[in-house]
Amino acid sequence: AQSVSQHNHHVILSEAASLELGCNYSYGGTVNLFWYVQYPGQHLQLLLKYFSGDPLVKGIKGFEAEFIKSKFSFNLRKPSVQWSDTAEYFCAVNGVTGGSYIPTFGRGTSLIVHP
């Protein structure tokens, strides 16, 4: 079965600090990878996705992620965070199981950015 591990459960940063959130997955086949963001009191929204091609993908609001196949990782980065980035971040994997894509989410990372 596929699984997703997010290493940082809680991250606290000051504005303008750089951010990197770790995500590793276990799955032997083809995967599609996602990062979602959940702002306080809201539903999950897509931040960025990777299906194939350039392993460095750019998303909304200055976020980017790098897929490293050999490490089964898909880490999220942002060079300079803002107070408005305070949210919960989820890494997710769609792997093929029984011929169909099944989604699996990590436990999430809570990010607090102090102004």
Next chain:
Amino acid sequence: DADVTQTPRNRITKTGKRIMLECSQTKGHDRMYWYRQDPGLGLRLIYYSFDVKDINKGEISDGYSVSRQAQAKFSLSLESAIPNQTALYFCATSASGYEQYFGPGTRLTVT
């Protein structure tokens, strides 16, 4: 209008009661999902459906049932609610392998 809607948005119910959460989507996707979110546990998949006649159990289906009434409608039922089913419930929809679109969530409290 929102792509995925959920009703009710908030619900308080008593132990042993039957409750239904409803979800509708206008994305035209075949796939629909129900998740529950608990602090520190992320999103856990309860049930998913690839089309009206294809319904599958997810990671934590015990105590829950679902009905796919139409391509656009997917409801979740708690046959006999218990306090540890207190959680935030999300419905989502997607095309195969692609990103999911989430509803606003239903906050359920079982007393």
